[in-house]
Amino acid sequence: MKEFIKDIIIALIVVIAVTLVIKPTIVKESSMEPTLYENNYLFVNKLAYVKDDHPEYGDIIVFKSDITKDDGSGKKMLIKRVIGVENDVMTISEGVVYRNGEALNEPYTLEGFTTGEITDFQVPQNQVFVMGDNRSISLDSRSEDVGTVSEESIVGKAFLRLYPFSEMGLL
Helix, strand or coil, rough: HHHHHHHHHHHHHHHHHHHHEEEEECCCCCCCCCCCCCCCCCEEEECCCCCCCCCCCCCCCEEEEEECCCHHHEEEHEEEEECCCCCCEEECCCEEEEEEECCCCCCCCCCCCCCCCEEEEECCCEEEEEEEECCCCCCCCCCCCCCCEHHHEEEEEEEEEEECHHHHCCC
């Protein structure tokens, strides 16, 4: 009986430790296609950006937005790709994204071009500029509704797709 109780306590400790570090997430929309699809089940590392760690180019992050959920039950969590970090100067012109004057090679986008026009926008301190991979429908930093994302509002970095099982693996 003592062994059984010991095993249960160890299992509970492991479960609690994992839930403090990992947040399971389900993709709800298609703004990250073709990288992520609706109903993909992901794990998010909640400790990815602690202390002096900051988001890097290409990271797929989950963050709290100021957009209210359709059912009014709170604010939406969004998942997007980091395109620019603090002090970067972002420009979007004729379907091409430029960071600090250099055109980005973005083979992960669905259409191969980016809608909208932005001229010499400097990313503020402790903020990131994010975009979805499905640029024609993504609500992201190009929109006033989202804007740049404060590092404080980042929940974590998506690092593992669990479902569908045929696409299981690191992101």
